[in-house]
Amino acid sequence: MQPLMTVEQIHAFLDREFPQIHMDGRVLAVTDIGPGRLAMRFDPNDRHLRPGNTLSGPSMVMLADVAAYAVILAHIGPVALAVTTSLNINFLRKPGLAPLFCDCKILKLGKRLAVIDTLLTQDRAEEPIAQATATYLIPPR
Amino acid sequence: MQPLMTVEQIHAFLDREFPQIHMDGRVLAVTDIGPGRLAMRFDPNDRHLRPGNTLSGPSMVMLADVAAYAVILAHIGPVALAVTTSLNINFLRKPGLAPLFCDCKILKLGKRLAVIDTLLTQDRAEEPIAQATATYLIPPR
Amino acid sequence: MQPLMTVEQIHAFLDREFPQIHMDGRVLAVTDIGPGRLAMRFDPNDRHLRPGNTLSGPSMVMLADVAAYAVILAHIGPVALAVTTSLNINFLRKPGLAPLFCDCKILKLGKRLAVIDTLLTQDRAEEPIAQATATYLIPPR
Amino acid sequence: MQPLMTVEQIHAFLDREFPQIHMDGRVLAVTDIGPGRLAMRFDPNDRHLRPGNTLSGPSMVMLADVAAYAVILAHIGPVALAVTTSLNINFLRKPGLAPLFCDCKILKLGKRLAVIDTLLTQDRAEEPIAQATATYLIPPR
Numbered sequence: 001m002q003p004l005m006t007v008e009q010i011h012a013f014l015d016r017e018f019p020q021i022h023m024d025g026r027v028l029a030v031t032d033i034g035p036g037r038l039a040m041r042f043d044p045n046d047r048h049l050r051p052g053n054t055l056s057g058p059s060m061v062m063l064a065d066v067a068a069y070a071v072i073l074a075h076i077g078p079v080a081l082a083v084t085t086s087l088n089i090n091f092l093r094k095p096g097l098a099p100l101f102c103d104c105k106i107l108k109l110g111k112r113l114a115v116i117d118t119l120l121t122q123d124r125a126e127e128p129i130a131q132a133t134a135t136y137l138i139p140p141r
Numbered sequence: 142m143q144p145l146m147t148v149e150q151i152h153a154f155l156d157r158e159f160p161q162i163h164m165d166g167r168v169l170a171v172t173d174i175g176p177g178r179l180a181m182r183f184d185p186n187d188r189h190l191r192p193g194n195t196l197s198g199p200s201m202v203m204l205a206d207v208a209a210y211a212v213i214l215a216h217i218g219p220v221a222l223a224v225t226t227s228l229n230i231n232f233l234r235k236p237g238l239a240p241l242f243c244d245c246k247i248l249k250l251g252k253r254l255a256v257i258d259t260l261l262t263q264d265r266a267e268e269p270i271a272q273a274t275a276t277y278l279i280p281p282r
Numbered sequence: 283m284q285p286l287m288t289v290e291q292i293h294a295f296l297d298r299e300f301p302q303i304h305m306d307g308r309v310l311a312v313t314d315i316g317p318g319r320l321a322m323r324f325d326p327n328d329r330h331l332r333p334g335n336t337l338s339g340p341s342m343v344m345l346a347d348v349a350a351y352a353v354i355l356a357h358i359g360p361v362a363l364a365v366t367t368s369l370n371i372n373f374l375r376k377p378g379l380a381p382l383f384c385d386c387k388i389l390k391l392g393k394r395l396a397v398i399d400t401l402l403t404q405d406r407a408e409e410p411i412a413q414a415t416a417t418y419l420i421p422p423r
Numbered sequence: 424m425q426p427l428m429t430v431e432q433i434h435a436f437l438d439r440e441f442p443q444i445h446m447d448g449r450v451l452a453v454t455d456i457g458p459g460r461l462a463m464r465f466d467p468n469d470r471h472l473r474p475g476n477t478l479s480g481p482s483m484v485m486l487a488d489v490a491a492y493a494v495i496l497a498h499i500g501p502v503a504l505a506v507t508t509s510l511n512i513n514f515l516r517k518p519g520l521a522p523l524f525c526d527c528k529i530l531k532l533g534k535r536l537a538v539i540d541t542l543l544t545q546d547r548a549e550e551p552i553a554q555a556t557a558t559y560l561i562p563p564r
Contacts, residue, residue, distance in 0.1 A: 020191060036549075050161060057206055057225050062199040084198050085395060086417060088229040088370060088511040090538050090556055092531040107554050108515040112394060113367060113419065115513045117554060126459075131530050131540060133513055133554060135368060135417070137395065177408075226536060227558060229370040229511060231397050231415055233390040248413050249374040253535060254508060254560065256372050258413060267318075272389050272399060274372055274413060276509060276558070278536065302473060332443060339488055339507050344481040366480050370511040 001036045001106065003074040010070055013078045021066055024048075028066055036106040038071035043099050055095045060120055064089065064132040067102040068116035072136055075109055082114060082136035089132035098122055100129065112138055142177045142247065144215040151211055154219045162207055165189075169207055177247040179212035184240050196236045201261060205230065205273040208243040209257035213277055216250055223255060223277035230273035239263055241270060253279055283318045283388065285356040292352055295360045303348055306330075310348055318388040320353035325381050337377045342402055346371065346414040349384040350398035354418055357391055364396060364418035371414035380404055382411065394420055424459045424529065426497040433493055436501045444489055447471075451489055459529040461494035466522050478518045483543055487512065487555040490525040491539035495559055498532055505537060505559035512555035521545055523552065535561055 005013070007030045014021060021028055024047045032039040040063065048059040065084055072082045104118040113135060120130040146154070148171045155162060162169055165188045173180040181204065189200040206225055213223045245259040254276060261271040287295070289312045296303060303310055306329050314321040322345065330341040347366055354364045386400040395417060402412040428436070430453045437444060444451055447470045455462040463486065471482040488507055495505045527541040536558060543553040 017192060020197070023188065047164065051158060056161070056203075057228070058199040058203040061202045061228075062197075065198055084232055086229070086231045086368060086397075087198070087202075088227070088556070090227045090530065090558065091225055092538060107513065107551055115368075115515060115554070128530055131538070131556065133511070133556070135513065227509060227538075229415070231389065231417065233397060248372065248410055256374060256413070256509075269389055272397070272415060274370070274415070276372065299474060302479070305470065329446065333440060338443070338485075339510070340481040340485040343484045343510075344479075347480055366514055368511070368513045369480070369484075370509070372509045373507055 001075060001109065003033045003035065004077045005074045007033055009078070010074055013073065014070070028063070030070055033074050036075070038067060038074055038104050040067035040070065040102045040104070041099055042102065044097065049097070052094070053097055055097070055100065057091060060091070060095070060100070060130050061087065061089055061132070063100060063102050063120065064118040064130070065134060067104045068118055068134045068136070071104045071106060071116060072109065072114050072138070075106065076138065082138050085135045085137050087132060087134040089130055091130050093127055093129050095122055095129045107133070114138055142216060142250065144174045144176065145218045146215045148174055150219070151215055154214065155211070169204070171211055174215050177216070179208060179215055179245050181208035181211065181243045182240055183243065185238065190238070193235070194238055196238070196241065198232060201232070201236070201241070201271050202228065202230055202273070204241060204243050204261065205259040205271070206275060208245045209259055209275045209277070212245045212247060212257060213250065213255050213279070216247065217279065223279050226276045226278050228273060228275040230271055232271050234268060234270050236263055236270045248274070255279055283357060283391065285315045285317065286359045287356045289315055291360070292356055295355065296352070310345070312352055315356050318357070320349060320356055320386050322349035322352065322384045323381055324384065326379065331379070334376070335379055337379070337382065339373060342373070342377070342382070342412050343369065343371055343414070345382060345384050345402065346400040346412070347416060349386045350400055350416045350418070353386045353388060353398060354391065354396050354420070357388065358420065364420050367417045367419050369414060369416040371412055373412050375409060375411050377404055377411045389415070396420055424498060424532065426456045426458065427500045428497045430456055432501070433497055436496065437493070451486070453493055456497050459498070461490060461497055461527050463490035463493065463525045463527070464522055465525065467520065472520065475517070476520055478520070478523065480514060483514070483518070483523070483553050484510065484512055484555070486523060486525050486543065487541040487553070488557060490527045491541055491557045491559070494527045494529060494539060495532065495537050495561070498529065499561065505561050508558045508560050510555060510557040512553055514553050516550055516552050518545055518552045530556070537561055
């Protein structure tokens, strides 16, 4: 399963089609792409805080969802738009006010459905912050 | 299972402890509380939009999570803070640019865990926009 | 959303296409069908026990899955076969050695995906045993 | 995170405390244990079949649940019993009538909650059959 797009092509596509993800500044960036995989970095700001100097749950969901969307895009090309149909997230540890990294892996990329596994970490990879799986419906190509 | 707090008391608690939920204006309001139940209204603005004149997935997650948190708060009182441990959401239909209503119901309120079911609707209750269940860890009381 | 099949027709279809669900005796029976809804009864036997006189998790999953499958079948007719793509279950209370009832409700019945909500109860409806949502891929009709 | 029990000790514990998992023959066996990890093998028989020469969803849930339980047991020791509180499974590909392998990894082992990620494969590891995450409540130790 080889990616069809480069990091630069994905950034250009997201900038054009999803300008909303940058409304709080450029907080999201794809850092790596490989066969069936993609890594994204999230630099949170004041908008993503919660009491106790931590990050909000919805901002972690946003990271997992955008990264999962991007890994599908990278592997089917900028033709069709995938739609999130379900997402399951486990909040494992309280994140600190620091960059959050999302590694995602394609579990299945079928004709109609894609299932993506994502792991969110900060400095200690062996103590993940959150894990999410998300399912996407892929329009007829 | 009777609620211990009124709508006004919940609003006052959220304003004091979670001012962040109002950072985009007062978009969330509890509209009703009953035994094991709570209803919340979300008035989305430009920040919650996505291409195709729809609302973002993370903003729906935010609504389900805040409403579920509020129904637990209403039934255990403003003593301890529940922490979201997992959330599963099914996106059922594309929402329009209009208020979104969340009805939530306590499935279980145990000593250590609470499980809440939420249903998000717009104008047609029989065609829900999203359904989510969320699990919360309750600190020792 | 009106059902297209009667209880008898669903039983006949399941007997013919899914004889496996009866391999431990006739433990499952549809008890009611309505618009967008179906109820199923499960009479557990020794095979479904777990230590502490309770029922196994997988047997509760089986009940939720068969009931959800049956409510889709009832509403699309005995033409195409739906395939479970994901299932999320919350185990809320320890069931006793007694019949388990599953009420399921169609959240969405689209062209390609169906999402079903199920609630498992024993004698006290207000204290459910488990809640599950399941997603099904519907073959082209 | 080092395991506290050997494969033999886990088998002895399961035989004593969960004889039910062997009621269809010895279909489950731990094949490997490591820091934060455990592998289990499932040899299905006629009881686990479904039409179309495939394995039933509940039997895959059973495998993921027993393996996740075993990896917790291996790391906390045979003292306390963990209880499954939720399970989310994605069915990715139709399994054939052949052994199914479950690799599980501890995402979190806290004082009160454990979260386990499991991946079910057959012969081709890059095309997994199912993925599940399960959450367990750990009794006070």
